[in-house]
Amino acid sequence: xxxxxxxxxxxxxxxxxxxxxxxxxxxxxxxxxxxxxxxxxxxxxxxxxxxxxxxxxxxxxxxxxxxxxxxxxxxxxxxxxxxxxxxxxxxxxxxxxxxxxxxxxxxxxxxxx
Amino acid sequence: xxxxxxxxxxxxxxxxxxxxxxxxxxxxxxxxxxxxxxxxxxxxxxxxxxxxxxxxxxxxxxxxxxxxxxxxxxxxxxxxxxxxxxxxxxxxxxxxxxxxxxxxxxxxxxxxxxx
Numbered sequence: 001x002x003x004x005x006x007x008x009x010x011x012x013x014x015x016x017x018x019x020x021x022x023x024x025x026x027x028x029x030x031x032x033x034x035x036x037x038x039x040x041x042x043x044x045x046x047x048x049x050x051x052x053x054x055x056x057x058x059x060x061x062x063x064x065x066x067x068x069x070x071x072x073x074x075x076x077x078x079x080x081x082x083x084x085x086x087x088x089x090x091x092x093x094x095x096x097x098x099x100x101x102x103x104x105x106x107x108x109x110x111x112x113x
Numbered sequence: 114x115x116x117x118x119x120x121x122x123x124x125x126x127x128x129x130x131x132x133x134x135x136x137x138x139x140x141x142x143x144x145x146x147x148x149x150x151x152x153x154x155x156x157x158x159x160x161x162x163x164x165x166x167x168x169x170x171x172x173x174x175x176x177x178x179x180x181x182x183x184x185x186x187x188x189x190x191x192x193x194x195x196x197x198x199x200x201x202x203x204x205x206x207x208x209x210x211x212x213x214x215x216x217x218x219x220x221x222x223x224x225x226x227x228x
Contacts (some may be wrong), residue, residue: 045219
């Protein structure tokens with residue numbers, strides 16, 4: 001069955017530490033891949049996306065993600081986390097086009113001072 | 114650019130009443146809009162896809178007679194929750210395809226509470 005999995009429900013990191021949020025997908029073909037961030041009570045903001053080409057994608061706010069076909073993964077990374085990065089992060093995939101987007105369960109990030 | 118708004122941001126209604134939520138693309142034309150529902154501390158669940166000028170396509174398990182969607186123009190889609198019940202209380206988020214059709218832009222969401 002097609003699915004997108006975020007294995008970590010909640011992650012806590014110290015401010016200034018590095019961050020990696022995991023995302024795995026199970027689809028018959030390589031989907032379009034997205035990472036969104038949601039602050040409490042807010043909508044979603046696109047951090048970055050992968051459609052094709054360079055497998056290391058740079059996004060906004062210092063985030064990057066790497067697509068690894070062999071692992072069916074699209075993990076989000078940031079070298080140094082800021083307190084303002086505390087939020088919910090969603091990985092999303094779309095198989096055919098942008099119209100068919102499915103979201104992972106989300107990972108809540110807490111940043112310790 | 115590519116801003117999507119929703120109105121209202123919060124609404125409280127009595128059980129049995131209907132509530133309309135508006136989703137607007139402010140600075141671009143959106144041929145396709147999407148409606149999602151998000152339960153507390155949960156992910157987004159796609160409810161329906163709305164194409165301008167045509168009937169919405171609902172996901173399996175979503176009652177089309179309860180969640181009426183109208184996409185009358187390229188900048189406006191509405192979701193009407195009819196005969197609302199407490200279990201309809203949720204966070205409803207819309208999105209719209211951006212100018213280059215490769216990214217969905219999300220609205221800020223509407224918190225619906227049914228008493």
